[in-house]
Amino acid sequence: MPTALLRLFPIFTLLLSLLAPHAQAGDAADFVAANPAKQATLLETWSAHPDAARLPLIEALQKGRLASDSNKAPFIQTDTGWQAAEGGDAQPASEPKKLPLNNRLRGLVGTAQASHQLLAKEPAVRLAAAQQLQKSAKPAQLQLLNARVASEDDDAVRDALSLALANLQLIDPDPAIRLAAVRLLGETGDPLARTRLETLLDPAVETDAGVRTAAETSLAQVKRRLLMGELLGQAFSGLSLGSILLLAALGLAITFGLLGVINMAHGEMLMLGAYSTYMVQILFQRFAPDALALYPLVALPVAFFVTAAIGMALERTVIRHLYGRPLETLLATWGISLILIQLVRVLFGAQNVEVANPAWLSGGVQVLPNLVLPYSRMVIIGFALFVVVLTWLLLNKTRLGLNVRAVTQNRNMAACCGVPTGRVDMLAFGLGSGIAGLGGVALSQIGNVGPDLGQSYIIDSFLVVVLGGVGQLAGSVMAAFGLGIANKILEPQIGAVLGKILILALIILFIQKRPQGLFALKGRVID
Amino acid sequence: MKRRPFLKATLAASTLLLSGLFPYTLQAAETIKVGILHSLSGTMAISETSLKDMALMTIDEINAKGGVLGKKLEPVVVDPASNWPLFAEKARQLLTQDKVAVTFGCWTSVSRKSVLPVYEELNGLLFYPVQYEGEEMSPNVFYTGAAPNQQAIPAVEYLMSEDGGAAKRFFLLGTDYVYPRTTNKILRSFLHSKGVADKDIEEVYTPFGHSDYQTIVANIKKFAAGGKTAVISTVNGDSNVPFYKELGNQGIEATETPVVAFSVGEEELRGIDTKPLVGQLAAWNYFQSVDNPTNKKFVDSWKAYAKAKNLPNYQTAVTNDPMEATYVGINMWAQAVNKAGTTDVDKVREAMAGQEFVSPDGYTMVMDKTNHHLHKPVMIGEVQDNGQFNVVWQTEGPVRAQPWSPYIPGNDKKPDYAVKSN
Amino acid sequence: MNQPISLTLAQKAGPKLTLGIGAVVLAILIILPLLHLLPADNSLQVSAYTLTLVGKILCYAIVALALDLVWGYAGLLSLGHGLFFALGGYAMGMYLMRESAGDGLPAFMVFLSWTELPWYWTGTQHFLWALCLVVLAPGLLALVFGFFAFRSRIKGVYFSIMTQALTFAGMLLFFRNETGFGGNNGFTNFRTILGFDITAQGTRTALFLAIVALLTCSLLLGWRLAKSKFGRVLTALRDAENRLMFCGYDPRGYKLFIWVLSAVLCGLAGALYVPLVGIINPSEMSPTNSIEAAVWVALGGRGSLIGPILGAGIVNGMKSWFTVAFPEYWLFALGALFIVVTLYLPKGVIGLLRKKGEQ
Structure with a gap:
């Protein structure tokens, strides 16, 4: 029986291949059958000779959705199931296996996709494709690009294409074309153009003196633009670091600055804020996966109230008994911080937990060719300022703020005037902790969320508050941004x-010079 | 008559008190004690906790099969709290107070360096399960992780190959401690031998726990403009999240500038949103995604164990390279003890040479006859969006370790067998 | 709190009892290492583990005592004493590394491509110069830092945070491999000290005795200082610096002296600690360690000299025990201990003992 079956097998497969509509060798079948080296050549050929009909295949490749079944028949995964890559309604003979791609192939797929998108109707798609080709165009695409530049009717797309073309024309045998290409590259601020132009300065590479001089001029222009981008980038990263320091320190500016509690558990409030974000994210994943992108917004109030509640509980049970003994609060809060860290470690595990950035907080906007501003960092800068304004309003425009300031300035006098100092202490401590919790939400978007999160921010936070001047919100803001920018100016020069x-x-x-910080409270009281 | 019970009670009470004070001085003879020396608190708890659990699981497995030499293994877990001098103290305690037959432990190089004199002085036995910088071969340590030639060099060879992207320039980024320093030194010398010039190699170090990678990522971009670049990252576990997030946000893609990491495994990826990381690489000797029956059983039993012990986040439990190395190490030790018929360190050491074990990486692992390191296959994995790796390349078969790297001058004079460092 | 509790205690209990207890403790501490010399099979033998553990705790006790001098008496809470401790340790470590390296470079330098010793290693092969460094490095740093800090009258929390920043900067600096102190690994794998095998029973005994001697001397010195006029001025300085100034005293000299003395004591403790535990690395400078030292002092009782020693013993003893007995939960116990002590024992353990004594 088995032998008979075996003998029948070739006939059987032949029949099958005759029946199956997708069996004719098309691009997808070729690709699936090829080995990686052959796949690479295929992709390169496709990039040089785009064909609009091939776009779905390339897009499937790009998304990692191309698969093949046991007959090596290609299928594309759709949201509902499998579809034959060569058209028709054939069903896979077995569960198709996805085609593995390595980075080299993925890069080539990107190029191929871009050259196919040049044929697209929408100018925006063509523009993006042309910009992609500025980075990755291959010499084999020279002809294609020439043809597209000639037939392109959108100005922006044509400019972008000309640039992509210029990159390839640098090795053109005709010096006039090279010269034009070099001049064109001088108009960009692309770091790649710089490298390309630099190689032209060598007489062994570029024989024409005129082109060499032009390359020099263009290079100077490109360098100037690049420097501009670098400086802007440094300024931005300084601001970003400053805003993070500020968010980390702002809560401490209240608990330590106003109440005088040396709160070593402040870092753990940040950590708890970040873990609240994690919990909110989990809940969203489970109960409202459609609205997942909004979870950071919901996490804000949750983190605020969770940490504020914990802060108030701590104030009631422990810190309350230690007012007037500032250095001892240090020890007690240190103990609290140890307990909180280990508690989180036991509950959530010692490993970091995953807090994913929603789409609107991932990626960045390309401002200059060498300057990308990440959305998450821009949002955090804005958020930091928002929290500062909020805190300022709370402290200066509300009854609670008035009371807090009164208690800070003279506890006994305030008590005599009927300020419920105990309650004010509790609320102020809760406010400080809550703001730390808000900071934790922001930190969760750019770094680790793990039990030790707070430990890495506690020293910086104290430095910001002390440098700014204890009890001074404005001082903390200045100090945080000052430290951030100074750090980012120094780092490229001498290392982190x-x-x-x-x-x-x-x-x-600096503290030697101004022992009370940037903004000292002026007073004549002496003990 | 009334005196006796009182006497007894006093005796019992004092014994209790004593045993409370010195919990392990009274030992039962029918078990063999094994020490587990991994930080459960402090900065290293993030990596080491899972190794402790893995060690406990392996010991349970061995006990379920009847133990070693007919005796059950009794784990003694201590917490050196990521404090290096405390590692030495705990090691001495395990060896002299608890009289353990063997210790499984340590993660960082500094912790191993801290306990090494203790193990050499007291002739103890330590199994070290983590990839490291080499430059060491102690008769009292068995290294079940990778030496640099079993991880770093094959990874770079892959990056230079056509499939790996044919990288011409290399950005060596690491946390400033001895493992990255030594690895990068070896790599630089290796790259020189492949004709890569110094101007095409950039070496950058960050402090421990560095969390602001804006400047460094900007520098990588600048460097990458000069030609096809690969980033070789020896960034320590905790700093990886901010590093990869920054990479993703600044638009550096694996197809243009791949990052190959030597310290990022499945366990680390649990704390990272992997979508922006797809295509980034890691080099290890084992991945959870390796497809073979031994590994399937290994992964399943780990998941079952995590669930049974209610470990935090057991739903997402994963295995990784150091966990596999721990598993292999304990099993090999048990085999060696059975072969030697005793737990005596010198006899076990002898029995360890050439010891074989069918390991989850799909090979029969062999302990080298002389150099105390395992022969290991090297695999390059690409990060998938589900937090797992897809193996894109691997060596033909297991590679013998070269703890004394030939790329470091002077190492050619070192003996190829273990000698005490003193 | 106008005079040290231990003094009060001593007066209350009568000098005889105090002296008696002190003598017994001292005798135990001297006999302990001698018992270590017994052969290993003797039931009375004290194991190397116990000896190094107790020795380590005694080193910490010296740090606690030194910190008490500045915090308990002069009211300057330093959160950076780990730096001085580590500097002393590093100075001693340099000597030990040189000794085990012989004529060559220390091992870590060899494989990190150093070709010659940096200038600051000059002379460290000589034990005497290393001893000088043990005193000079922390002493000079404390002098310079203290001079500027006290000149601009930085005190209270500002001073604490500044010292914390100082030790943090020190940690980062020593952490760099280019600095030439072995980076994160620091110094380890020592072989001999003054030609004696560092793991030999005799060497351990001698080291232990040296630690006991240093602790005793520091305690006596502290006692003398506390009793003297100098001690009174310090206490006055702590309680009301301005009034003291109005009385015509210049507090700077007093502060500077006690500050430098405290730093040097820490350095000496570090120097003895390193050969005993066999490793020194930058984590000793981490701010956490210095905060812990403050915890020992607070737990034992500030301004009492004896208290901090007790505190160091209790916390570290508990740590050693808990990390074995409840490896996963010991931080809860430790954290709770800090909270309970600060809430209910404001004067520390020593205050509790005194209360008992009064009843």
Whole structure:
């Protein structure tokens, strides 16, 4: 029986291949059958000779949706099931296996997709494709690009295409074309153009002196633009670091700055805020997966109230008994921080937990060719300022704020005037903790969420508050942005480690000069 | 008559008190004690906790099969709290107070360096399960993780190959401690031998726990403009999340500038949203996604164990390379003890040479006859969006370890067998 | 709190009892290492583990005592004493590394491509110069930092945060491999000290005795200082610096002296700690360690000299025990201990004992 079956098998497969509509060799079948090296050549040929009909296949490749069944028949995964890649309504003979791609193939798929998209109707798609080709166009595409530049009717797309073409024309045998290409590249601020132009300065590479001189001029222009981008980038990263420091320190500016509690558990409030974000994310994933993108917004109030409640509970049970003994609060809150860290470790595990950025907080906007501003960082800068304004309003425009300031300035006098100092302490501590919780939400979007999260921010937070001047909101803001920017100016020059050491040394020196911080409370009281 | 019970009670009470104070001085003879020396608190708990659990699971498995030499294994778990001097103290305690037959533990190089003198002084036995920088071969340690030639060099060879993207420039980014330093030193010398010039190699270090990678990622972009670049990351576990997030946000893609990491495995990826990371690489000797029956059983029993013990986040439990190395190490030790017929360190050491074990990586792992390291296959995995790796390349078969890397001058004079560092 | 509790205690209990207890403790501490010299099979033998553990705790006790001098008496809470401790340790470590390296470079330098020793390693092969460094490195740093800090009258929380920043900067600096102190690994794998095998029973005994001697001397010195006029001025300075100034005293010299003394004591403790535990690395400078030292002092009782020593013993003893007995939960116990002590024992353990004594 088995032998008979075996003998029948070739006939059987032949029959099958005759019946199956997708069996004719098309692009998808070729690709599926090829080995990686052959696949690469295929993709390169496709990029040089785009065909609008091939776009669905390339898009499937790009999304990792191309698969093949046991007969090596290609299928594309759709949201509902499988569809034969060569058209028709054939069903896979077995569960199709996805085609593995390595990075090299993925890169080539990107190029192929771009050259196919040049044929698209929408100018925006063509523009994006042309910009992609500026980075990755291959010499084999020279002809294609030439043809597209000639037939393109949208100005922006044509400019972008000309640039992509210019990159390829740098090795054109005709010096006039090279010269034009070099001049064109001088108009960009693309870091790749810089490298390309630099190689032209070598007489062994570029024989024409005129082109060499033009390359020099263009290079100078490109360098100027690049420098501009770099400086802007540094300024932005300084601001971003500053806003993170500010969010980390703002809660402390209230608990430590106003109440005088050396709150070593402040870092853990940040950590709890971040874990609240994690919990909110989990709940969204489970109960409202459609609205998942909004979870950071919901996490804000949740984190605020969770940490504020914990803060108030701590104030009631522990810190309350330690007012007037500032250095001892340090020890008690240190103990609290140890307990909170280990508690989280036992509950959530010692490993970091995953807090994913929603789409609107991932990626960035390309401002200049060498400057991308990540959305998450821009949002955090805005958020930091928002929290500062909110805190300022709370402290200066509300009854609670008035009371807090009164208690800060003179506890006994305030009590005599009928301020319920105990309640004010509790609320203020809750406010400080809550703001730390808000900081935690922001931190969760750019870094780790793990039990040790708070530990890495506690020293920086204290430095910001002390440098700014205890009890001074404006001081903390200045100090945070100052530290952030100084750090980012120093880092490229002397490295991250020495930069940080130098900053610490500068802070120590600065405090010698102004022992009360940037903004000292003026007073004539002496103890 | 009344005196006796009182006497007894006093005796019992004092014994209780004593045993409370020195919990492990009274030991039962029918078990063999094994020490587990992994940080359960402090900064390293993030990585080491799962190794402790894996060790406990392996010991349970061995006990379920009847133990070793007919005796059950009794784990002694201590917490050195990520504190390096405390590692040495706990190691001494395990060896002299608890009299353990063997210790499984340590993660960081500094913790291993801290306990090494203790193990050499007291002739103890340590199994070290993590990839490391080499430059060490102690008779009292068995290294079940990778030496640099079993991880770093094949990874770079892959990056230079056509499939790996044919990288011409290399950005070596690491946390500033001895493993990245040594690895990068070896790699630089290796790259020189492949004709890569110094101007095409950039070496950058960050402090521990560095969380702001804006400047560094901007520098990578700048560097990558000069030609096909690959980033070789020896960034320590905790800093990886901010690093990868920044990479993704600044639009660096694996197809243009791949990042190959030596310290990022499945366990680390649990804390990262992997969607922006798809295509980034890691080099290890084992991935959870390796497809073979031994590994399937290994992964299943780990998931079952995590669930049974109610470990935090057991729903997403994963296995990784150091966990596999722990598993292999404990099993090999048990086999060696059975072969030697005793737990005596010198006899077990002898029995370990050439010991074989069918391991989850799909090969029969062999302990080298002389150099105390395993022969391991090297695999390059690409991050998938489900937090797993897809193996895109692997060596033909297991590679013998070269703990004394030939790319470091002076190492050619080192013996190829273990000698005490003193 | 106008005078040290231990003094009060001593007066209350009568000098004889205090002296008696002190003598017994001292005798135990001297006999302990001698018992270590017994052969291993003797039931009375004290194991190397116990000896290094107790020795380590005694080193911490010296740090606690030194911190008490500045915090308990002069009211300056330093959160950076780990730096001085580590500097002393590193100075001693340099000597030990040189000794185990012989004429060559220390091992870590060899494989990180150093070709010659940096200038600051000069002379460290000589034990005497290393000893000088043990005193000079923390001493000079404390002098410079203290001079500027006290000149601009930085005190209270500002001072604490500044010292914390200082030790953090120190940690980062030593952490860099380029700095030439072995980076994160620090120094380890020592072989001999003054030609004696570092793991030999005799060496451990001698080291232990040296630690006991240093602790005793520091305690006596602290006692003398506390009793003297100098001690009174310090206490006055802590309680009302301005009034003291109005009385015509210049507090700067007093503060600077006690500050430098405290730093040097820490350095000496660090120097003895390193050969005993066999490793020194930048984590000793981490701010956490320094905060812990403050916890020992607070737990034992500030301004009492004896208290901090007790505190160091209790916390570290508990740590050693808990990390074995309840490896996953010991931080809860430790954290709770800090909270309970600060809430209910404001004067520390020593305050509790005194209360008992009064009843």
